[in-house]
Amino acid sequence: MTYRELLNLYQTGQLDAQTRKEVESEIEKQEAIGDYLFDAMDSLRPDGVPESLESEKNQEQGDRIMLQIRKSIHHTFLKLGITVGIGVLSIVLVIIFVLPQVVNHFYYNPNESISGVLGQETVEQPRINLDLSVWTELFLPSGYRNRAYAEPMGYGKYALVFPSTHTPDHSGNRIGGMLVRNKLTLYDPNAFNRDNMVFDAPITSEDKAVFKELAFSQIEKILEDNRQYVACFSLSEPTNYERLYQWCVDHKLTNGLWFHVYTDPVPGLPAWGQAFGFALDTTSTGYGSLVWDAEKYPNLVEEYGWGFDEEAKKTHFLSLLAYTKENPEFTAVMGNLHPNYEEVIDHTAKYVEDNGLQLSGFSFVGTKEEILALRSDPMIQYVITVPAF
Numbered sequence: 001m002t003y004r005e006l007l008n009l010y011q012t013g014q015l016d017a018q019t020r021k022e023v024e025s026e027i028e029k030q031e032a033i034g035d036y037l038f039d040a041m042d043s044l045r046p047d048g049v050p051e052s053l054e055s056e057k058n059q060e061q062g063d064r065i066m067l068q069i070r071k072s073i074h075h076t077f078l079k080l081g082i083t084v085g086i087g088v089l090s091i092v093l094v095i096i097f098v099l100p101q102v103v104n105h106f107y108y109n110p111n112e113s114i115s116g117v118l119g120q121e122t123v124e125q126p127r128i129n130l131d132l133s134v135w136t137e138l139f140l141p142s143g144y145r146n147r148a149y150a151e152p153m154g155y156g157k158y159a160l161v162f163p164s165t166h167t168p169d170h171s172g173n174r175i176g177g178m179l180v181r182n183k184l185t186l187y188d189p190n191a192f193n194r195d196n197m198v199f200d201a202p203i204t205s206e207d208k209a210v211f212k213e214l215a216f217s218q219i220e221k222i223l224e225d226n227r228q229y230v231a232c233f234s235l236s237e238p239t240n241y242e243r244l245y246q247w248c249v250d251h252k253l254t255n256g257l258w259f260h261v262y263t264d265p266v267p268g269l270p271a272w273g274q275a276f277g278f279a280l281d282t283t284s285t286g287y288g289s290l291v292w293d294a295e296k297y298p299n300l301v302e303e304y305g306w307g308f309d310e311e312a313k314k315t316h317f318l319s320l321l322a323y324t325k326e327n328p329e330f331t332a333v334m335g336n337l338h339p340n341y342e343e344v345i346d347h348t349a350k351y352v353e354d355n356g357l358q359l360s361g362f363s364f365v366g367t368k369e370e371i372l373a374l375r376s377d378p379m380i381q382y383v384i385t386v387p388a389f
Helices: 003-012 017-042 051-104 127-139 208-222 241-250 310-326 328-334 341-355 368-372
Strands: 113-118 121-126 149-154 157-162 175-180 183-186 229-240 258-261 277-279 358-366 380-387
Touching: 113 127, 121 127, 127 277, 127 310, 127 328, 183 328, 208 368, 208 380, 229 241, 229 368, 241 258, 241 310, 241 358, 277 310, 310 328, 310 341
Parallel strands: none
Antiparallel strands: 113 121, 149 157, 157 175, 175 183, 229 358, 229 380, 258 277, 258 358
């Protein structure tokens, strides 16, 4: 009899008691085995792999994925860091090396290269050398300088040194300063100061002898022996260039000799009140035969040596005026000029073209003794002195 037939007999109640107990025992055993298998099958995946084994595989795969993710994140951050680093470095380099030069272009650049002709060759010079040469000769009595050294510091800032001019007695000092975005600050504020370098108009009253004696008396009391001074002399009356030139040569007034050009007042404008003219001795010839734009500014830089050719000096002075008017940057840096100086320049140029070089004063660098030697000379009306630089 099969087990299925035995179960049928059990269900119909046809088994004896002993057999019935055996079947029930087997049924309990089979139920236990079924329950076990049910629980075991519940833990199996559809592919028949146990969950524990699947978890191990998933863990390994997850670990590999996380490793790839971490590598990807690391590479991404590394690339981002490199990109940000390059960007920051670029910005820093621009700030350090590019931006300072860009800012320089918005302000006066003393190191700008300009070309001149020396003989048959074209030569380069820093702009400040020519600008300084023109400005000091035109506006600074007996204070001519033709060279400066400018160390760029970026952002329109320069450290400046003005070497002394080699005069026969080696007078003159080095001048230092800082040029910061067109504002010049000198370590010695008296250097290039023209406040006391004035030339009074001729005095027609009977008191002129009193004023003259008062000026020389102050010089006798205040000036120190064996020290160099710039002496600015006003003449009793305007005179032409050749006459004053010869008078100065006869009196051996040759050190830093400079002539003040006379002009009548500009209608409707305040008096100029300060000096402008041209130098005579070799301190005014720092460039020798160097030619700067001879068509626009003929004879702007004079040859070495002295001369009394009035026409040549007239051309030279007019070129100084024209260059100053058409190149105002350095004039603005130096400051202390008449607020309407361009109009004054135009008026002066026309006056000189119409009347020639009429001179109402001169200056030279000398000692107290040399200055007092002119005390009784009828050519002299007044004198003002300042320490020489």
